[in-house]
Amino acid sequence: MDEELEALHKNQTWQLVPRTSNMHVIGSKWVLKPKLKPDGSLDRLKARVVVKGYHQVDGLDYTETFSPVIKPETIYDILLTGSSTALVTTFIQLLSFEFAMKDLGPVHHFLGIEIPQTPAGLHLSQ
Known part of the structure; x- marks a missing residue:
């Protein structure tokens, strides 16, 4: 998880800002995906932090959506x-x-x- 957080900070994925009373804070969670060795045994768990998007409200948390053709995080x-x-x-x-x-x-x-x-x-x- 530390490696994932370090990569997110290094790539300037987000900016941390002070919380104010009028903010609608959206939670996040860690998702762990097993990575296997060629023999099928567990090599490691790949950690990803994902936002709980189902808590977002149109017009409050976002006004438009954008999906790039390829996202850098999809290049493994x-x-x-x-x-x-x-x-x-x-x-x-x-x-x-x-x-x-x-x-x-x-x-x-x-x-x-x-x-x-x-x-x-x-x-x-x-």
Whole structure:
């Protein structure tokens, strides 16, 4: 949960403001989604904070809605690879200035493709 809160603050998802008596405060809750290892065992619980939107009142809490074509939070995985470790590291550092990122370690599966590492490099199999 700490990682999720840190990412929300870093990406300036919201601004905290002092509460006043005329505010209609909408609650939130944590939703935990299990992430599994390739063998099916539990790897971790992915935490997300979500607003209780069913408590919102049209005209009080919002006056219009907007749905972008793609929301940044829907991009879960990006696979970066290259022949130059220095260039890949530099690229990751540049992305980190704009996006909350974390290294998930060596890749094992991506988009349904198994990616075992061999002495000769990566082997892709489906």
